Amino acid sequence: MTKQNLSNAKFCVNPTIFMVEKPPPPPPPPPRGSYINNIPRKTLVEINGDPRIMKSWVDSMRASSPTHHMSTNLYEDKTSWMVHHPSAVDMFEDIINVSKGKKIVMFLDYDGTLSPIVDDPDQAFMSDDMRGTVRKLARYFPTAIVSGRCRDKVYNFVQLAELYYAGSHGMDIKGPSKGSKYSKKGTQAVLFQPASKFLPMIVEVYKELLDKTKSIEGVRVESNKFCVSVHFRCVDEKKWGELSQEVRLVLKEYPKLKLCQGRKVLEIRPIIKWDKGKALQFLLQSLGYAKCNDVFPIYIGDDRTDEDAFKVLRERRQGLGILVSKTPKDTHASYSLQEPSEVMKFLLLLVEWKRLSLRKQSRIQKQLEDIKASLIKY
Numbered sequence: 001m002t003k004q005n006l007s008n009a010k011f012c013v014n015p016t017i018f019m020v021e022k023p024p025p026p027p028p029p030p031p032r033g034s035y036i037n038n039i040p041r042k043t044l045v046e047i048n049g050d051p052r053i054m055k056s057w058v059d060s061m062r063a064s065s066p067t068h069h070m071s072t073n074l075y076e077d078k079t080s081w082m083v084h085h086p087s088a089v090d091m092f093e094d095i096i097n098v099s100k101g102k103k104i105v106m107f108l109d110y111d112g113t114l115s116p117i118v119d120d121p122d123q124a125f126m127s128d129d130m131r132g133t134v135r136k137l138a139r140y141f142p143t144a145i146v147s148g149r150c151r152d153k154v155y156n157f158v159q160l161a162e163l164y165y166a167g168s169h170g171m172d173i174k175g176p177s178k179g180s181k182y183s184k185k186g187t188q189a190v191l192f193q194p195a196s197k198f199l200p201m202i203v204e205v206y207k208e209l210l211d212k213t214k215s216i217e218g219v220r221v222e223s224n225k226f227c228v229s230v231h232f233r234c235v236d237e238k239k240w241g242e243l244s245q246e247v248r249l250v251l252k253e254y255p256k257l258k259l260c261q262g263r264k265v266l267e268i269r270p271i272i273k274w275d276k277g278k279a280l281q282f283l284l285q286s287l288g289y290a291k292c293n294d295v296f297p298i299y300i301g302d303d304r305t306d307e308d309a310f311k312v313l314r315e316r317r318q319g320l321g322i323l324v325s326k327t328p329k330d331t332h333a334s335y336s337l338q339e340p341s342e343v344m345k346f347l348l349l350l351v352e353w354k355r356l357s358l359r360k361q362s363r364i365q366k367q368l369e370d371i372k373a374s375l376i377k378y
Contacts, residue, residue, distance in 0.1 A: 081328035088322045088335040088346050095298075095320065095335070096353060102296035104350070105289065105319075106137060107280055107309065109301030110147040110154050112263065113324050113343055119234050121222055126157060130340065133347050138162050140354040144283050146170060146276050148262065148305055150224040164190065164286075168226035169269065169305055170279025171195040175286065190286045195226045198256070198270040202226060205254060205268055212246045219243060230266040263303050276301075277308035293318075300324060300343055307332055322346070 088095065108114060114134065115126040126134075137143050144164035147154045151167025151174060158165075161177045175190030206223045209230060213219045218234035232243055247266050251259055260267045280299060281290075289295040297319035299309045310321030310332035321333035324343060337343050 078328055082336070085323065085331065085333060085336040087342075088337050089342060089349065091335060092346070092349050092353075098320075099296040102294045103289070103292070104141050105284065105287065105295060105297045106141045106143040106347075106350075107146050107283070107297060107299040107301075108134070108143065108343075109303060109306055109324075110145055110149060110157065112302035112340070113300055114145075114340060115157065116340055117233075117263065121220065121229075121231060124157065126340075130344050131159065133344050133351070134158065134163070135160055136351045137347050140351060140358075142287055146279055146299075146301070146306075146309065148224060148227065148229065148265075148267065148303070153224070164283055166276070166279040166283065168195070168224050169267075169274075170276045170282070171226040171270075171272075171274055173279060173282060190283075192282060193226070194274050195270045195272055198226065198272075201254060201256065202228060202268070202270070205250060205257065208250050209247065209268075212250055213243060216243050216246070226270065228268040229262075230268070231264065232266065233264040260305070262305055267305075275308040276305055277310075277312035280309045280312055295319070298322065300337070300346075 110126075111117060111121070111124055114130055115124045118124050134143065138160065142164070143162075144166060145154055145158055146166040148169050149157075149167055151165050151172040154167055155165055164173070164175055166173045171194055173190060173192040202225070203223075206221065206228045209221045209228060213221060213230065216235060216239055218232070218236065218239075220231040220234070222229040222231060230243070230247055232240060235243060244266065247259065247268070251257055251268065256271055257268050258271045260269060280297065284290055284295065284297065295318060297313060298321075299306065299313060299319070300322045301309065302324035306321075306323075310323070313319045313321050314332050320335060321331075322335045322337055323329065323331045323333035324337050324339065325331075326338050337346060
């Protein structure tokens with residue numbers, strides 16, 4: 001596996017740190033129409049935001065957009081980046097050699113990995129071919145979908161009951177509704193929601209964000225059960241500063257929530273030590289692989305939030321991460337794929353390799369049985 005420079009790509013902050021000073025008690029209500037002229041200057045700074053903080057957030061929002069190439073500062077060009085993160089399709093034989101003798105377990109992000117990124121998150125449908133490919137994959141390997149989406153939403157997109165699903169960035173995990181042939185004896189059905197006590201707060205924040213951002217054209221506020229996503233893919237870039245400020249103003253009243261950034265999305269989550277990396281570890285444990293040295297997890301994802309899972313695999317020195325991206329990015333992943341169509345090609349290669357391996361094993365087993373039968377005669 002190739003070496004690379006690593007850095008923590010997670011962008012999570014507590015919005016309360018943006019308060020420069022506690023505002024004075026509000027003055028008596030001013031006459032209609034004169035409110036803005038009566039606000040002390042310090043309070044206006046808090047409402048409108050420190051220009052340096054605003055610029056920092058807008059720059060960070062730009063960095064999360066695939067159309068901006070700020071990450072090219074890390075590598076001179078894509079060719080150089082590909083040396084450190086080669087194509088998982090081109091290096092398929094090497095990956096198989098590394099995994100030889102181990103049980104492969106598959107973890108897949110949804111948006112941008114199994115389905116294309118689209119302007120309307122409700123229209124992020126996976127193709128029938130991709131669904132068929134994931135169905136075949138699950139016949140041979142334990143397979144989980146790990147998404148920032150609400151678990152029910154991502155299940156409705158994928159529509160495969162034999163998979164594990166981890167929604168809300170791993171804060172809502174459920175095992176296969178059909179049962180799983182991969183679960184070891186004695187393991188219970190999986191259902192885990194570590195952030196359940198935050199649900200009323202998340203619902204409240206969702207309603208406030210709907211109201212506060214409704215004047216900004218193109219914004220989309222999505223409830224994902226244990227987190228809230230504010231999509232700015234269709235928002236004019238000139239409005240990004242205003243949008244981030246509105247979101248942070250809402251979150252000032254909720255110190256138990258944090259603001260994170262993903263691919264053209266601001267995400268509000270509970271402040272708990274849980275992410276996609278923790279979800280990966282929990283699922284491996286649920287499958288009975290927590291202390292196994294012969295397990296080989298493969299995680300494929302395209303977003304900053306997937307870096308937590310890539311990092312876990314690096315630290316475990318087990319399995320590997322595959323980043324889906326057309327542009328160079330700093331990442332903990334070892335390999336890369338350009339887009340969902342390449343993801344499908346890689347998954348099909350895995351399926352075909354496993355099918356041929358099982359056929360070969362079956363043929364060898366039959367030959368051994370024939371030899372034993374012939375020896376009994378003598």
